[in-house]
Amino acid sequence: MAINWENLDKLSSYKKLQSLKGAVSIAKELGGADGAKRVAEYSVPMGAGLTYNFAAKQVDDKVLAVLKELAEEAQLTEKYAELYNGAVVNTGEKRLVLHQLTRGQLGNDVMADGTNKRDFYIKEQNRIAEFADKVHAGKVVNAKGEKFTTVVQIGIGGSDLGPRAMYLALENWAKANNTFKMEAKFISNVDPDDATAVLKSTDLAHSIFILVSKSGTTLETLTNESFVKDALKKAGLDPAKHMIAVTSETSPLAHNPDYLEAFYMDDYIGGRYSSTSGVGGAVLSLAFGPKVFADFLDGAAEEDKLSANKDLLKNPALLDALIGVYERNVQEYPSTAVLPYSQALSRFPAHLQQLDMESNGKSVNRFGEKIDYVTGPVIFGEPGTNGQHSFYQLLHQGTDVTPLQFIAFKENQAGNDVVIEDSTSQKKLCANVVAQIMAFACGKTDENPNKAFAGERPSSLIYANKLTPKVLGALLAHFENKVMFQGFAWNINSFDQEGVQLGKVLAKKVLAHNTDGALKAFADFFEI
């Protein structure tokens, strides 16, 4: 089928959607006699046993019908098929977009760089698994023949946020399930105090460092590599015996004797989409064993498969994406909060912040033409119940409406709990998420307006039994695919990031003292 890449505001379904502004009162829908029925019906199975519930979103069957039309008119699943069949979807950088291929194959064989890319990703995954097994078995050891006990990832942006969020998400699960192999740490910021603090608390002689940079030229990462090498040398250690690289085959880090081993990715995997490549694979396989990483990939693959479903109500990522477009472009909400009721997901919002804002914070379409509608929202969030004692005040009673994404699990990971006032902490945690959904949706009248809640604040709930590696993979892929579908709907390129270039260029000028005017005046504050 020929794909028609058109701007959102050219679609007739979008015009219909705009006529549905404010069409649904969730207070009425959920507060009324049919509330329970709606909760049961407005629910879509995700991968790995997760469920996407959108009963507290501002949609009804009429809005859903138009979203369905929009999905078809914009050919959203067809565009996804283009992507996984190997089209040049990253139009800005003229690249394929293949991160889904790191965890499964949905379409045609994709050939690039003279190789079958699925085979390439599997090969790298297997090489990482073998290496991790050797480290765990004491076959790859330090100079004294001792086992490595710690892994330290050096990377920034997508080489840091995703892998770090995934590590934290599974650390306690792995400990409770006897699959915890090594502690992982992360160095990212060019602020020298970051590397100093991590290195001070690390047993260097028993640590493997993973240098992660696709290009092999990321300034922060190379700077921190020097930091680490200095520290290793001062400790009488040989850096080449303690460092591995995750990079592209064309980078200066590849096939380089300075590294014990190198694992490869390529230009078809953007940093923010790289957690399922070697960028996440090396650190997660070393920390938890290759089986955990493989399960994580399986969960993502399940979700990818669901995302190919043409039926909107059987495609949770597509549905989530289009409800988001309705909220952003019709309801005109400027930001979205991600609220996981799970301490393990404490850095998941920071990862989604990059994933979403770096992908869809664009003002031109995929052909480089200015567009006339808003695109990606601001994304922020903290885990519940912590957030309840922080910024929820504004979410409940502030003057703007912020759509909410709740995430929760019936069981905790560590299996340790305490009963206070007849309920466990885990039950309290879940009771709170349920209570918040209803409080935001239905509000409450009160004689005193200061104690009144307007309600009509939409949220969705993603939930599962427990946060396992497979569930985490599905959760991650859900958001990756949601962001992709929104990018398709907005007709933008979600896979480049030209917006980061200007700052880099100016920073180089400053460091070269090649400045004048206001730039020089600012630089003088810091005696640069």
Next chain:
Amino acid sequence: MAINWENLDKLSSYKKLQSLKGAVSIAKELGGADGAKRVAEYSVPMGAGLTYNFAAKQVDDKVLAVLKELAEEAQLTEKYAELYNGAVVNTGEKRLVLHQLTRGQLGNDVMADGTNKRDFYIKEQNRIAEFADKVHAGKVVNAKGEKFTTVVQIGIGGSDLGPRAMYLALENWAKANNTFKMEAKFISNVDPDDATAVLKSTDLAHSIFILVSKSGTTLETLTNESFVKDALKKAGLDPAKHMIAVTSETSPLAHNPDYLEAFYMDDYIGGRYSSTSGVGGAVLSLAFGPKVFADFLDGAAEEDKLSANKDLLKNPALLDALIGVYERNVQEYPSTAVLPYSQALSRFPAHLQQLDMESNGKSVNRFGEKIDYVTGPVIFGEPGTNGQHSFYQLLHQGTDVTPLQFIAFKENQAGNDVVIEDSTSQKKLCANVVAQIMAFACGKTDENPNKAFAGERPSSLIYANKLTPKVLGALLAHFENKVMFQGFAWNINSFDQEGVQLGKVLAKKVLAHNTDGALKAFADFFEI
């Protein structure tokens, strides 16, 4: 002088301000020949050697003149004087607002609860200092007579975010300055995996736990206390020998033999304003010694004093507040990003998120009447340069404009650095912040719109030589006072949080199985 508490939209200066929408092009102001002059002039000294630079904000002398009028017409410094002289500024809960009194006295003696409150706060600070000195000297020890080496704070919201952010901000400074006494850890979430993970990595026999709850009834905190007590008992330890409390004198935790010691605060200090009370004082004094905490208070007191200055251009918190009102109510920007170029401030944005959004996320004025203008924005942020590799894409090229608050320091804390390509990491860090300010302000044209930057994205820069305890105190107080002034300008009560109540009530209903309809249907997902 009689104070006139009027809504913002009743002020003639506000109407003038509205006529100045889009009045200033920062690209022109900063990009032109007078750019350097503007950078030098649009600068205000803060406390403790900090500087507030607003050269990259969308203001000029005309806008500033109207902001000055607004400050006078709204009697903003007079309202601040009311507050520190002990008026009932928290109108919702009918309470005084005295957090500034924990660090200095700007006005009249304030008598409440039959005591001089400044004396009360000093007395508690001194009691904490004595206790901390005894712990450090080995005079307060565990049952085996061994020194305590770790302090664990149990608290949520303001009892967690502020103290945690302050601890992280000073940890490396204290280590580099030989004043690091004990490691601090924090337990906050009711998610049982939070307490489990912290306790697993903690040497219980050598730990002091600080239970922090003003009311002594915070569900999360009491639940986590039980968790900790169970763990202590299982380890054969007596909880009463390992726990202290920070609470109000009327709480069940006060004068209670279950605690080794209790330190007191009162109803006049809101959680999000409590870092300079015992809530921050106990953990920071134990971690770094009482002198560090005293310096931190001195920095805050300096800033509080500056905030009393009636001259807008000599009052950085007031100026920052009013530029924020201009951005929010005239320029209509929905959110603000806080971007510290300092890894030590990694959780400072999360604290400001609570401080700002919980204080000013309100839709009624201080008399409980609905207002017709927007109030507090969404606040989010991560440290730079990390954020540059994450969400900055949207900030540079997204469809909405987000005002930015940069924070940076000429020197790092640990004093350890490395030279790569002729510059230290610290210089690179500072070069980046300077470059970003100019990139956001001036943008860049390009034949390819995908590589073009619109610019005109306002930011301010707070900077100092180094992040020390005193500088941190001034930085904290600056934002507290900024939020206070904005609350005054919006004529709202920045000191209550009624928006958190409904969720609590509904969660209790859920836990009591007292539900029906949609609420029951949601609860069923988690078998509650």
